[in-house]
């Protein structure tokens with residue numbers, strides 16, 4: 001506590017002890033449970049990841065958008081029994097409004113599309129990278145926040161949109177050294193379930209609930225799944241038929257069961273043929289058990305998985321043609337995906353693909369005595385005006401310290417401002433890798 005609060009404390013000598021109000025109780029310097037800090041090394045990796053997200057989005061002609069991390073709770077209240085709903089980070093604000101930290105980006109995107117209405121021309125190709133939140137009991141020790149890359153195409157009913165989205169993710173994986181032998185995409189369509197449920201005259205409004213239950217098929221025991229399905233109103237026979245269909249791993253088999261007339265088979269055949277044209281056939285496989293855990297998907301769904309089966313889904317997405325109308329907007333065909341920043345880093349570590357990202361400063365500039373500090377500042381400004389990075393030594397330090405600092409910031413060269421050279425308008429430049437040192441006129445420094 002310095003002079004500003006009048007009382008004692010401050011730096012000058014041993015005055016009276018600071019008034020009791022100034023003593024801050026020891027605070028916990030760790031971030032809140034389930035959240036992370038990004039110190040420089042972690043931030044470099046995050047920036048590298050996001051730069052690749054952005055570069056791929058740009059290559060696919062997508063425009064970046066963003067939304068508030070705080071949204072009206074109503075945006076996320078869905079009654080399909082999703083996990084994301086149980087873990088909503090929601091509260092009442094000082095204006096007595098029910099608000100929530102967004103658990104995903106798609107509803108915000110839908111909201112903005114409706115808000116823009118006729119003023120935007122279709123198709124929209126938007127991407128966002130945003131922090132998403134969940135509140136879950138820390139018993140599971142899982143994170144409460146992560147960053148998600150989303151890409152969405154609004155206004156395209158054809159499967160070409162889903163094929164384009166998968167192509168963008170494949171492009172991303174290839175950019176960071178991940179191959180089709182590392183990961184794959186399981187692809188299916190919710191229309192498969194829809195067509196089966198129709199055979200058993202299950203009412204449409206149960207469709208989302210059934211999907212959410214089925215999404216848990218690998219997470220909870222099978223008889224629990226059956227129980228939940230029956231309590232939702234699916235008949236014994238319907239449950240058996242559903243589970244039968246979900247185990248299909250080939251499109252041909254699916255066609256045998258569902259026939260060739262339905263949209264599910266037609267969409268999936270088109271997707272696989274487009275995948276061939278895009279050149280990523282070896283990345284995708286049909287798997288009828290993929291339904292994804294978000295209520296609003298209506299068609300093709302897909303998820304990226306690691307072929308060693310050690311990690312959770314890397315990314316996931318699909319078609320959600322009804323989401324806009326649930327917000328009172330005009331229905332618009334839409335599809336998109338979410339790609340989290342956590343599992344991918346685990347995968348990169350597993351595969352030894354985390355890049356070496358060292359801080360590199362081009363110059364470290366140091367005055368050799370205290371009355372040359374101004375001269376050193378001038379040298380730093382000249383270099384910075386040329387767009388160069390400079391770590392300017394801000395206090396008088398022994399040369400030993402300066403060399404240590406130069407190594408720490410991984411400087412390319414050390415520029416020393418000494419009085420005899422400065423009299424002659426020169427500075428001393430040392431290339432730290434080779435040790436080569438020479439004097440350079442100030443106005444010839446580049």
Ligand SMILES: CC(=O)Nc1cnc2ccccc2c1
Nearest residue numbers: 132133134143144145146342
């Ligand atoms: C692996 C991981 O951290 N998952 C994660 C972490 N935080 C979240 C926060 C909101 C929604 C989903 C989330 C998912």
